[in-house]
Amino acid sequence: MTSRRAGNIHHAIFAARQATGRGLARWWLWLWLFWLPGGVAGADEVVVIANPDVEIDTLSHDMARAIFAMRQRTWPDGRSVDVYVLPGGNPVHKRFVKSRLNVYPHQLQLAWDRAVFSGTGQAPHQADDQQTMLHQVATTPGAIGYLERDHLEDSVHVISLAN
Amino acid sequence: MSYRWRTERRIAGLMLALAGALPTASRAGDVMDTFQVHGFLSQAWLISDDNDLFGPSSQGGGSFDYTELGLNLSLRPRRDVLVSAQWLSRRTGDGDASPVLDHGVVDYQAFSSRDRRLGIQLGRFKNPFGFYNQTRDVAFTRPSILLPQSIYFERTRSLALAADGVSLYDEEYLDAGTLRFQAGVGQPQTGNDLDATLGLADWPGSFDGRTSYIGQVLFEDDGGHWVTALSAADVRAGYEHGTAALDDGRFHFQPWIVSVQYNDALWSLTAEYALRRIALDGFANPAYNTSQVGESWYVQYTRRFADDWQWLLRYDSLVSDRNDRDGSAFAAARGGPAYARYARDTTGGLRWQPTPRFMLAAEWHHIEGTAWLPATATSPPPAKYWNLLLFQASLRF
Numbered sequence: 142m143t144s145r146r147a148g149n150i151h152h153a154i155f156a157a158r159q160a161t162g163r164g165l166a167r168w169w170l171w172l173w174l175f176w177l178p179g180g181v182a183g184a185d186e187v188v189v190i191a192n193p194d195v196e197i198d199t200l201s202h203d204m205a206r207a208i209f210a211m212r213q214r215t216w217p218d219g220r221s222v223d224v225y226v227l228p229g230g231n232p233v234h235k236r237f238v239k240s241r242l243n244v245y246p247h248q249l250q251l252a253w254d255r256a257v258f259s260g261t262g263q264a265p266h267q268a269d270d271q272q273t274m275l276h277q278v279a280t281t282p283g284a285i286g287y288l289e290r291d292h293l294e295d296s297v298h299v300i301s302l303a304n
Numbered sequence: 305m306s307y308r309w310r311t312e313r314r315i316a317g318l319m320l321a322l323a324g325a326l327p328t329a330s331r332a333g334d335v336m337d338t339f340q341v342h343g344f345l346s347q348a349w350l351i352s353d354d355n356d357l358f359g360p361s362s363q364g365g366g367s368f369d370y371t372e373l374g375l376n377l378s379l380r381p382r383r384d385v386l387v388s389a390q391w392l393s394r395r396t397g398d399g400d401a402s403p404v405l406d407h408g409v410v411d412y413q414a415f416s417s418r419d420r421r422l423g424i425q426l427g428r429f430k431n432p433f434g435f436y437n438q439t440r441d442v443a444f445t446r447p448s449i450l451l452p453q454s455i456y457f458e459r460t461r462s463l464a465l466a467a468d469g470v471s472l473y474d475e476e477y478l479d480a481g482t483l484r485f486q487a488g489v490g491q492p493q494t495g496n497d498l499d500a501t502l503g504l505a506d507w508p509g510s511f512d513g514r515t516s517y518i519g520q521v522l523f524e525d526d527g528g529h530w531v532t533a534l535s536a537a538d539v540r541a542g543y544e545h546g547t548a549a550l551d552d553g554r555f556h557f558q559p560w561i562v563s564v565q566y567n568d569a570l571w572s573l574t575a576e577y578a579l580r581r582i583a584l585d586g587f588a589n590p591a592y593n594t595s596q597v598g599e600s601w602y603v604q605y606t607r608r609f610a611d612d613w614q615w616l617l618r619y620d621s622l623v624s625d626r627n628d629r630d631g632s633a634f635a636a637a638r639g640g641p642a643y644a645r646y647a648r649d650t651t652g653g654l655r656w657q658p659t660p661r662f663m664l665a666a667e668w669h670h671i672e673g674t675a676w677l678p679a680t681a682t683s684p685p686p687a688k689y690w691n692l693l694l695f696q697a698s699l700r701f
Contacts, residue, residue, distance in 0.1 A: 201418060202526070203477035212475065214384060215416045221383030229660050244528040245569060247608070250660060254445045254700075257342050259430045259438035260388035260407040261473075263378050264340060 185289045187237040190275075190297040192284040195220065199303050206242050208285060210252040211262040216283065224265035225277050225286035233271065237287045241302060338380035346372045346443040346698035354687035355677055359397035361692070369397040370696075372441050374406065386411040392441055396458070396678075406430075406441070407466055418477070425471040425488075432486045432520035433464055433535050434561045434576055440465075443698035447574070447606055447616055448653045449667050450694065454600035454622035455561065455578050457676040462493045463539050463557055467516060481525040488518050492539050511541040511555055533563040543587070553587035570608045577601040579626075596625040616653040616667070622646060622675045643688040647673035663698045 189205065191197070197216055200208075207213035208222055216222050227234040229250060238246045256262030268274035271292045278286040279296035286297075293299065350358055351366035359369030371394070378388040389408040395401035407430050413423040430438040439445040440456055456464075469490020476483040492513040522533040536559070543553040558581040565574045583595035602620035609615070623629050624645040631645030653667030669692040677686055 201477065203482055204418065206528075207421070207475065207477070207482070213416060213421055214380070214386065214413055217416070217418050219383075219416070221380075243526070245567065248528065248567065251445060254442060255439050257340075257376060257378070257388075258344070258374065258390065258442045258445065260378075260390065260409045260425070261386075261411065261438075263338070263380070263386065263388075264342065 185291065187233060187241060187287050188290055188293065189241065189285065189287050189300040189302060190278050190293070191286075191300050192278055192280075192282055193296070193298045194282050195285070195298055195300070197300060199301050202243065202302055205302050206244065209238075209242055209265070210244075210249060211256045211265060212252075214262070221283045223281050223284040225268050225274055225281075225284055226265045227268055227270070227274060227287075231270075233287075233289055241287070335379065335381050338378075340376075340378045342376040342378075342701060344372065344374045344442050344444065344698065344700045346696055348449060348694055348696040350692065350694050352690055352692045354690040355674060355692075356397070357677065357692060366693075367397065369395055371395040371401065372443065373401075373403075374441065384413045384416070386413075394441060420474065420476045422474050423472070425473070428466050428468050429471040429488055429490070430466050431464060431488070431518050431537065432522075433518065433537065433559070434578070435531075435533065435563050435565065435574065437464060442700075443665070443696060444657075444663060444700050447572075447604060448618065448651060448655075449665050449696045450651075450669070452576070452600075452602040452604065452618060452620040453649065453676040454602055454620045454647065455576055457622070458678040459676065460557060460582075463513075463541065464537075464559075465493055467492050467513075467518065469515075479526075481523060481530075484520075484522040484524070486520050486522075490516060492516050492541065494541050509543050511543050514540040514542050514554075516540050529567055531563075531565040531567070533561075535559070535561040535563070553592060554585055556581070556583040556585075558583075572606045574604045574606070575602065596627070599623045599626050612657050614655050614657075616651070616655075618649075618651040618653075620647075620649040620651065622648075622673075624675050641674075641686070641688070643673045644686065645673075645675055647671060647675040647677075661700050663696075663700075665694075665696045665698070667694050668692070669694075 189200065195216060196218065204213065204217070209224060209226070211224060214222060229246060235246050238244060238249050242249070253264050257264050266277065268277050268286065271288050274286045274288055275292060275294060275297060278284040347368065348358075348370035349366055349368055350361040350370060352361040354362055356362050356367070359367030361367040373393040374390055376388065376390040378386060380386055387410050390406040391403045392406035393401045393403040405428060407428050409425045409427040409429050411423060411425045413421060415422040432438060434455055436446060436451050436456060440451055443449070467488060467490030469488060471486060471488030471490070473484070473486040494511045494513050516537065516539040518535070518537040518539070520533055520535040522531065524531045537557070539557040541555040543555065559578055561576055561578040563576045565572060578600040580598040580600065581595065582598065585593045587593050600622045602618055604616065604618040606614055606616045624631070625634065628634055628645065631642030634640065634645050635642040649669050649671045651667055651669050653665065655663060655665035657663040671690050671692065672688060674686040
């Protein structure tokens with residue numbers, strides 16, 4: 142159910158982009174067909190999570206982007222940050238990167254390659270799925286990651302993104 | 305070569321000493337958890353109708369002499385320290401593929417807050433030169449098999465690549481986006497490419513890197529759409545051990561590059577414009593003391609489609625001397641072909657990346673002029689108009 146809805150939203154975004162030059166009527170048709178039946182965002186919203194030892198509740202978008210792009214290596218309080226991501230093809234990863242970090246997944250992948258191969262950063266750790274993500278972030282000091290809200294458990298700490 | 309190895313040993317020693325001297329705040333096991341190994345490998349096949357690029361590309365079945373192999377090791381001995389080293393073996397037609405230390409740095413991120421982060425790199429650092437220089441040998445970070453040769457050309461590659469010294473970086477988080485600043489001072493690499501490019505390959509002397517400077521300011525807007533940068537450098541080398549008439553000269557390479565990129569969901573538009581001053585002075589024979597300003601620019605459109613495909617269109621222009629754009633003055637004075645002083649390259653490319661680790665690419669170049677064609681002793685006299693077809697397979701881990 143969750144993944145189908147994710148697909149629907151993806152379709153709606155794609156449709157909206159395609160439609161910009163083709164008139165509003167078609168856009169509304171796509172919206173009605175694919176997005177509205179899926180309902181509004183809620184349980185499948187992607188949230189930033191951290192290890193409970195991280196005492197920060199809010200991150201700026203810039204800093205979140207710098208952390209997930211592997212340019213920033215410490216939390217604002219100086220603690221070491223360990224970044225976990227889902228595989229590049231995972232729809233939750235794609236949604237998180239686009240909607241929360243405001244960049245495109247291929248740009249983030251490029252940022253990692255550039256960091257690693259220019260000697261300015263390392264690559265993030267990869268978690269194979271959301272269960273692994275939850276476990277890794279819950280058990281690694283200073284870890285940061287992301288999850289759909291309905292996968293959340295008390296073992297991790299939720300961080301909100303703000304400007 | 306021996307000079308290069310000496311330097312590399314010095315850098316490796318410096319890195320080890322620095323890494324060892326750092327008080328390790330965490331247990332050794334935790335440090336080893338941060339150890340990462342990455343690498344890349346790419347192999348190309350080049351076919352041209354005229355003019356050889358990277359081996360005998362215009363003969364028989366073309367050339368396979370374009371191979372890039374890299375190994376990267378990194379470690380975080382402390383939360384704010386990164387140690388990274390990369391070895392590169394690169395074969396481009398001359399048969400010499402001995403691995404060299406591509407970069408080797410200790411990176412200390414001294415200050416990090418909500419609004420900025422500041423750090424310093426010691427060792428052999430990659431020069432922040434335009435959008436692509438720092439990872440120019442990693443196929444996955446390039447938009448095409450060959451980078452736009454007007455700016456990322458082979459002829460002075462060794463000078464532009466990296467420097468042994470100190471680099472400072474600063475990243476400021478502003479409301480409008482992120483501003484990044486990097487400035488370095490160090491000794492550049494000098495390879496045989498420089499001697500050959502300046503027509504001094506047959507002389508006994510050679511160039512050695514002297515203290516050089518490089519800096520870049522880069523701005524990325526909040527939405528991730530716009531990236532703009534300004535890079536500048538003053539790269540210096542000295543000519544030594546030549547003959548009485550040809551000694552103690554100095555070489556200056558002073559490029560300015562303006563870079564602009566717009567990114568959308570499925571496409572990117574990129575343009576870079578460079579003015580490159582190349583000067584020789586201090587030679588006893590005044591005929592060798594010359595100065596010229598070259599001009600380079602390109603416009604490039606890339607379009608992603610069907611998830612893992614991308615096509616590319618680019619126009620790339622190089623003029624060796626702004627005061628002699630068509631090369632006619634050069635031809636009259638030196639007798640060489642005028643088209644050796646400019647190059648106009650129209651490129652179309654296609655790439656398929658089914659997984660983040662594997663990529664296949666093909667591209668076609670239609671070129672007028674040979675200004676960026678690397679100088680080789682064995683090639684036949686170059687042709688004015690030529691076509692180049694490339695295929696490349698790349699792996700990364």
